[in-house]
Amino acid sequence: MPNSQMTPGVVAGRLPADAYCENFADVQPPLGPHEAAVAADRCYFCHDAPCITACPTSIDIPLFIRQIATGTPEAAARTIFEQNILGGMCARVCPTETLCEEACVREAAEGKPVEIGRLQRFATDTLMAADVHPFTRAAPTGKRIAVVGAGPAGLACAHRLAMKGHEVAIFDAQAKPGGLNEYGIASYKTVGGFAQAEVDWLLKIGGITVETGKALGKGLTLDGLAADFDAVFLAIGLKGVNALRAAGEDRDGVRDAVDFIADLRQATDVATIPVGRNVVVIGGGMTAVDAAVQSKLLGAESVTIVYRRGREKMSASTYEQEHATARGVRILHNARPVAVHGNGRAAEVEFEYTREGPGGLEGTGETFRLPADQVFKAIGQTLDGAPAGLKLDGGKIAVTGAGRTSVPGVWAGGDCAAGGEDLTVTAVAEGRDAAEDIHATLMGV
Template structure:
């Protein structure tokens, strides 16, 4: 990042055009064919591969890496897509360092795992860029399924259902399909229009229609969907944002990190985006890291992530945390916001130190303040509203087995469903498995 002249307060155009292009370019470009072959040759092709067990979608990792090593990346892609139809995006955003690569035998023995994520991207990109869709629909069943939510879980469910021969209508509240893949990840992880292109590629299976601008309570009613369709999948994600519960939260320039990221994702000209000089992001997950890093890349001088517990409790991976500090983001642990200070708009955030003991989190009487002309909340998301008649568990839709809800004929998958971790790859697995269960149920 250049030493461009900064403007005071929250402003746009802090950097030179070349800075934006460099800062928001592809953070991990695809491997070249020779690089992929070399990386694949490091795999031991374990019979009882721990990497495969660690993958939420159970991709046959040794098989697809062997296919790359023998010069057939398209076959490798089919192996991946048979388990994870959004394997292209997952190769970019999945925390492989916490999942398959952490379980890799090479990681255990040498501290350097096989680059599974980058190899997955090499394979999936090879097939997708060829414009090939590796699957065909089964004979049509005459059954219709509604999917509410066009994020990873909804798209995964829709594709598997269509592949089984069912007709699927996907409803989504936003103008574009893709959910968090389109609106919620850091731009440098999937630059350009990859998320939108992936949706169009997925739709090549046929039998799926997407209707935008419709959500439960706004154009859709669960009872009506149950009457009009043979099954319903709820994959609505978590649209609500937790409150800080701190004085001054309503001041200007206190915003939700997810909204900041969504705006950034949809703006091709990053120079038009406003960012503060002193940015404070409150939270400890991937959203917090993505918001903080991108604030820095937009030209913020000082960016701080403030988290109420210790480093080991942060849900953002160690690699993500290291990436944040590597671009100049400061991370403070064991601090909690108690007040946002300002005159109409945020100027400072007052924090109290915390102690995380056996009886829970306690705030000390010792406080300090950080300058902040922009404050972002990244402290978790919640289910927006309560879908009609559905039992909840822990603030999410209660499910049993492979996504069955308390209402017959209605399944739920992804972040909105109880159980699994809030990861793209987990959502894909849950959508796929719900679709398989729906198919079995519909076909008797």
């Protein structure tokens, strides 16, 4: 049991039972057929569509929207899945407001883009509800590939390789496949067990086995995998969490935001998850926003996000920041933690105001304190357990081209690989592209 759950003031069941159902309902309900037709009718079907360029997986957005408009959402879904096999999840969690929808011509002309994300969800949900898989496997190649990590990059890579006729074995440290989609996204963004339903649907392509509870260094070695398989794809994510480097961060009531989010995602009843009365979240990304909003939804009275730089430097999108404040979360900028105070357990967090100086971020010497019986660290994650012998770049696995590492026969993608953005959709693109490169390498094409 995490220390924060034993801290007085951090308790479960702060709200009436029916409030949890309402608070953790689907944050953006799906479009119905008529609504989807109306939304699709707004698309200009641009021949040089900027939305396609803005999509990390390069989905032909005008085509799939036209297919919806003509009453063939299943065909639209296939168009999406050809580029992004996790298009259903990406429709729910992608920051479309800063990707395809920001690039939409309607956004530039009217300030109201075509609802690309919701239309994508309508199409993918329609096909998945029909319980069919849009792709079939090619003839067996006799090649076997190991994929380490069952998150978005690993799943996308495995599916594309299986389509090509290869046999794929996925290994994952967790009890369930899915990675970030299963353990790291706010519960209200993906309700009804969708993450696991999507994995089950993806595996219907065939040719993929999944072994959970296995990780590099815990039952697996890179040398062993390289000897047993024709190629290896590493999609091990980022398991380490950065320290606050503040006095008292080991006090009861201080924990990693990613663990809190994972507890919520795996809870059969969110009302059983303890939350503080006064919650402080330190960080400026999506993990910070998800932890803060869900703390409020669980019944915390005061929730504050504190970020060391200005609002424009926050990696969480403006949309997500505004969603947080609309839920009652306060966001403070230009402050960094100095110490967590309390008699054995968190009671206050002391911060120092910051500013951008000639040498970068610096403290002003002026401090303030916030009451906090629960503190979440959301200041970024680090690669933990990279195999020896792999070249690193900025603390991540160095890659060239479509995920090739410094070790022949080993590819990498997703959050563990250097260069990409830490987005689900980017991880999917990297897994897909690595699969194509692995196939071409193994088959000599």
